[in-house]
Amino acid sequence: MTVAAMQRPPKVARQSSAEGVRLALSGDWTLVASHRLEEEGRRIVEEARLDRMVAIDLSQVSQLDTAGAWLINRARHDLAGRDVAVTLKDVRPEYSTLLEETHYRDFVAPSRPRFNVIFVLLADFGESIVDALREFYRGVGFLGEFVSSMMYVAANPRRFRLTSLVAQIELVGFRSVPIIVLINILVGGIVAQQGIFQLLKFGASSYSVSLIGILVLRELGVLLTSIMIAGRSGSAITAELGSMKMREEIDALLVMGLSPIEVLIAPRVLGLVISLPILTFIADIAALFGGMVVSWWYGGISPAAFASLLKEAIALHTFLVGIIKAPFMALVIGLIASMDGLATQGSAESLGRQVTSSVVKSIFMVIVMDGLFAVFFAAIDY
Amino acid sequence: MTSSSTPASDAARQRPDRDVIIGVRDLVVGFGDKTIVKGLNLDVYRGEVLGVVGGSGQGKSVLTRTILGLTPARSGSVQVFGQNRDMLSPLERRALEQRWGVLFQNGALFSGLTVKQNIQMPMRETRDLSERLMDELALLKLELVGLSLDAADKFPSELSGGMVKRAALARALALDPELVFLDEPTSGLDPISAAEFDELIGTLQQTLGLTVFMVTHDLDSLYSICDRVAALAEGRVIAAGPLETLLASNHPWLKAYFHGVRGGRLTAARVEQKDEQWKPAPTTP
CATH class of the missing domain: 3.40.50.300 (P-loop containing nucleotide triphosphate hydrolases)
Incomplete structure (x- = not known):
């Protein structure tokens, strides 16, 4: 039985006889015929619009569905509006219920208020500013909630979820090591190559080692790691919390008298705060290694020379400037990711929007924080 | 009807x-x-x-x-x-x-689309229809399943459980399966x-010959x-x-299902209403 192959297209045939005009419909009046069906529905009106009385004969209709019945009814309604009297003839009993159920009605779409485009644009602009401020306000509130729940955990160490924290450290820290090492080796190498290439013009290619050391330790190591983690783990946290919110798992925690911040967010944020400095350290080493390899192979600086030049260029504080920033970056990433996750609404689209916003916001905030730290360290001359 | x-x-x-x-x-x-x-x-x-x-x-x-x-x-x-x-x-x-049309247990409505868009989805993807007809058909289907027209522009997350089922049924029926x-x-x-x-479901089944x-x-x-x-x-x-055959069956699981604590109560109640063509199996109290 291959019904699809045996499609009979819907047709309208006009026959005039002594009794009056008869429109004989035939074929499958179903949605399968697609726009063909719509055209035939219009043809009923066209064929009959100048007559007084028309009989629509359904005896040859081999199949009828809601769409077909609706179009026939719509045509009848349109004709009635032009003072054409329409009767249906030879309607099979199984079609008559369908035709009854699909009787013509006007669907008055609920009208939506219209606004001026400029008005809408301005309103949108204002709204986004208010939203941004509100977001900041909520962020500060969230930070407070987090800190107070951390204090509570500090006072009651038994409530601390060590297993969950260790799992997070594995997920966020340990599993990120390969990708962090890889990108940092590459970036260290690129900085070295560019440094040597540009400084060669001044005959100062050995200074490239100081460039690598200071740039990597103070800025690049921590920045690249933070951005990577914001993309990799921040998005994961938002998606996880967001889908938990969608499936009412967060509500389930709340009604059990448990705090989602304590149960879900604290281990994740703490996991980040612990992992990020370690990852930054690994990133620093990897970038310096990359720089060393390229300096040797491209700039002819032997590893031993590289090490002694590096030792002159940097001090402990160079390294500390970078590493001090890491936990703050982690805190920002973790809090933004959790907050956006909890702000997810019912739809899948909303989850996608929250994950995007979480990654974009945390990368932006990481860079802003880095700038603030730069100003701060310059001010205290560190 | x-x-x-x-x-x-x-x-x-x-x-x-x-x-x-x-x-x-x-x-x-x-x-x-x-x-x-x-x-x-x-x-x-x-x-x-x-x-x-x-x-x-x-x-x-x-x-x-x-x-x-x-x-x-x-x-x-x-x-x-x-x-x-x-x-x-x-x-x-x-x-x-x-x-065929499928009504999933939890509706499985597309959460990013309104009810009307959900119903129109199969039409839009597989048929070549004018916007007007698609709107009319979607709203017609909505009426057929007993939803009010102002549900058309709502998102699934704004609907109650019963409304989700009805909307999902309307989507399942979109192509007149x-x-x-x-x-x-x-x-x-x-x-x-x-x-x-x-x-x-009974009405639609008879109207549409499903x-x-x-x-x-x-x-x-x-x-x-x-x-x-x-x-x-x-x-x-x-x-x-037919249900009568199953009710009369002696299979232990069927007996437990239809004549157990919950089923038994219903079966007994239904038996009183129904004609006396068949004798009910003894119900366990």
Whole structure:
């Protein structure tokens, strides 16, 4: 039985006889015929619009569905509006219920208020500013909630979820090591190559080692790691919390008298705060290694020379400037990711929007924080 | 319209020459080292409402998913509209899939689209229709399933459970399918809404001439709209036929199901209402 192959297209045939005009419909009046069906529905009106009385004969209709019945009814309604009297003839009993159920009605779409485009644009602009401020306000509130729940955990160490924290450290820290090492080796190498290439013009290619050391330790190591983690783990946290919110798992925690911040967010944020400095350290080493390899192979600086030049260029504080920033970056990433996750609404689209916003916001905030730290360290001359 | 609280006439039920719409033969489905469906045979005839009952984990959902082609079978065959899915080209398979509609247990409405857009989705993707007709058809379907028109522009997350089911049914009916799968259509509805939903399915089934494959736990649905009932246990169909036959059966699981504490109360209540053609099996108190 291959019904699809045996499609009979819907047709309208006009026959005039002594009794009056008869429109004989035939074929499958179903949605399968697609726009063909719509055209035939219009043809009923066209064929009959100048007559007084028309009989629509359904005896040859081999199949009828809601769409077909609706179009026939719509045509009848349109004709009635032009003072054409329409009767249906030879309607099979199984079609008559369908035709009854699909009787013509006007669907008055609920009208939506219209606004001026400029008005809408301005309103949108204002709204986004208010939203941004509100977001900041909520962020500060969230930070407070987090800190107070951390204090509570500090006072009651038994409530601390060590297993969950260790799992997070594995997920966020340990599993990120390969990708962090890889990108940092590459970036260290690129900085070295560019440094040597540009400084060669001044005959100062050995200074490239100081460039690598200071740039990597103070800025690049921590920045690249933070951005990577914001993309990799921040998005994961938002998606996880967001889908938990969608499936009412967060509500389930709340009604059990448990705090989602304590149960879900604290281990994740703490996991980040612990992992990020370690990852930054690994990133620093990897970038310096990359720089060393390229300096040797491209700039002819032997590893031993590289090490002694590096030792002159940097001090402990160079390294500390970078590493001090890491936990703050982690805190920002973790809090933004959790907050956006909890702000997810019912739809899948909303989850996608929250994950995007979480990654974009945390990368932006990481860079802003880095700038603030730069100003701060310059001010205290560190 | 005839009241849908009585099943279709007995004459229609006993015609032996009816088209088989779904034919399942020796179906075996399993995951890992667990076999869930073990050599199952089942026929669904054109124009009937088949209720599938069975305990949790007895393979109702797996059977449905296998018929729909969502879960692969280990062996055996499933024929829908006389065609075996596995033998079809992708194009033929798509044509086949447009002839059925599915109501998932939790609605599975697309959460990013409004109700109207959800209903229009299958039309928009597979048919070439004007916006006006699509709007009209979507709203018509919405009325058919008993939703008010202001639900059209709402998102699924703004609907109540019963409204989600109705909207999902409207989407399942969007292309006027010949065959409709309903996965626990009345679960999660209050008894009044559930009864309304049963009636709705009955009405639509008669209006549109649908074949309905319904997985259900709701004894009321079985009584009010199913022409035949298939009972699944241990991965097989242990009994299939009109409800009366199943009620009279001596199979221990069927007895527990229909004459247990909950089923028994309902069965007894229904027996009083119904004609006295068959004697009820003794009910356990």
